[in-house]
Amino acid sequence: MISVETIESEPKNNKIAFMLKGANAAFANALRRAVLEEVPTMAIEDIEFRKNSSVLYDEIIAHRMGLIPLTTDLETYNMPSECKCKGEGCASCQAKLTLDVEGPATVYASDLKSKDPKIKPAFPGMPIVKLLKGQRLELEATAILGTGKQHSKWAPGHIYYKQREILKAGNLKNPDAIVKACPEGVFEIKAGKLTANETLLLKYDLAGTVEDVSNGEARLEATGDYIFRLESFGQLSCTEIMEKAAERLEAQFNEFEKLIKQ
Numbered sequence: 001m002i003s004v005e006t007i008e009s010e011p012k013n014n015k016i017a018f019m020l021k022g023a024n025a026a027f028a029n030a031l032r033r034a035v036l037e038e039v040p041t042m043a044i045e046d047i048e049f050r051k052n053s054s055v056l057y058d059e060i061i062a063h064r065m066g067l068i069p070l071t072t073d074l075e076t077y078n079m080p081s082e083c084k085c086k087g088e089g090c091a092s093c094q095a096k097l098t099l100d101v102e103g104p105a106t107v108y109a110s111d112l113k114s115k116d117p118k119i120k121p122a123f124p125g126m127p128i129v130k131l132l133k134g135q136r137l138e139l140e141a142t143a144i145l146g147t148g149k150q151h152s153k154w155a156p157g158h159i160y161y162k163q164r165e166i167l168k169a170g171n172l173k174n175p176d177a178i179v180k181a182c183p184e185g186v187f188e189i190k191a192g193k194l195t196a197n198e199t200l201l202l203k204y205d206l207a208g209t210v211e212d213v214s215n216g217e218a219r220l221e222a223t224g225d226y227i228f229r230l231e232s233f234g235q236l237s238c239t240e241i242m243e244k245a246a247e248r249l250e251a252q253f254n255e256f257e258k259l260i261k262q
């Protein structure tokens with residue numbers, strides 16, 4: 001049986017850490033890849049420049065704007081390929097944002113005015129370009145849903161995992177050396193024996209240090225549990241990302257099952 005335990009949750013910082021138990025490396029990696037490549041988010045795909053007398057070319061500004069994370073509403077919008085307009089573009093698969101700033105000023109992501117209040121820059125303070133007196137940037141941008149598989153601008157966040165480790169140590173000659181070489185509190189000596197603080201141990205990668213300092217007498221052994229850390233880029237919450245990733249994985253398996261039965 002697979003189970004999931006939350007280790008840390010910081011919704012304000014768009015971060016979460018959880019432990020996956022009862023799975024294997026193949027499943028853990030499939031989940032990681034589903035998050036990076038399958039979860040759709042909104043990003044700017046097309047820009048119509050009406051006026052650009054800034055120092056940056058249209059292409060550079062377009063590239064920068066494509067990378068601005070936009071808050072995403074997965075309920076209202078369809079992927080262009082799955083939309084009833086068959087990818088031609090309509091209100092169900094596109095969000096329009098306009099920008100019009102005259103210098104002297106710094107153009108920020110917050111200057112993008114969205115027609116849909118649910119689709120807006122996740123970090124308003126991101127600078128786009130500096131304008132001098134008399135310079136002007138005016139444009140209309142079109143945002144669509146896409147996935148990290150198409151372009152990394154649509155990736156919903158950064159995710160990685162490692163195996164949970166447990167301490168294996170016999171009677172060490174110098175257990176104090178390990179305590180001193182590692183971050184405070186991770187290891188302690190209790191009744192002459194080296195012990196590890198399980199919760200703190202999850203935060204660090206100390207296998208090499210422990211082995212080196214103890215000349216191989218102590219080591220951290222990998223278990224079958226996986227510690228995942230996910231940081232959202234701001235388009236979706238961490239929970240939404242994980243839910244969508246699981247949904248996509250399930251859909252792929254169902255599709256595969258259908259193909260086998262044919």
Ligand SMILES: [Zn+2]
Nearest residue numbers: 083085090093
């Ligand atoms: Zn459409």
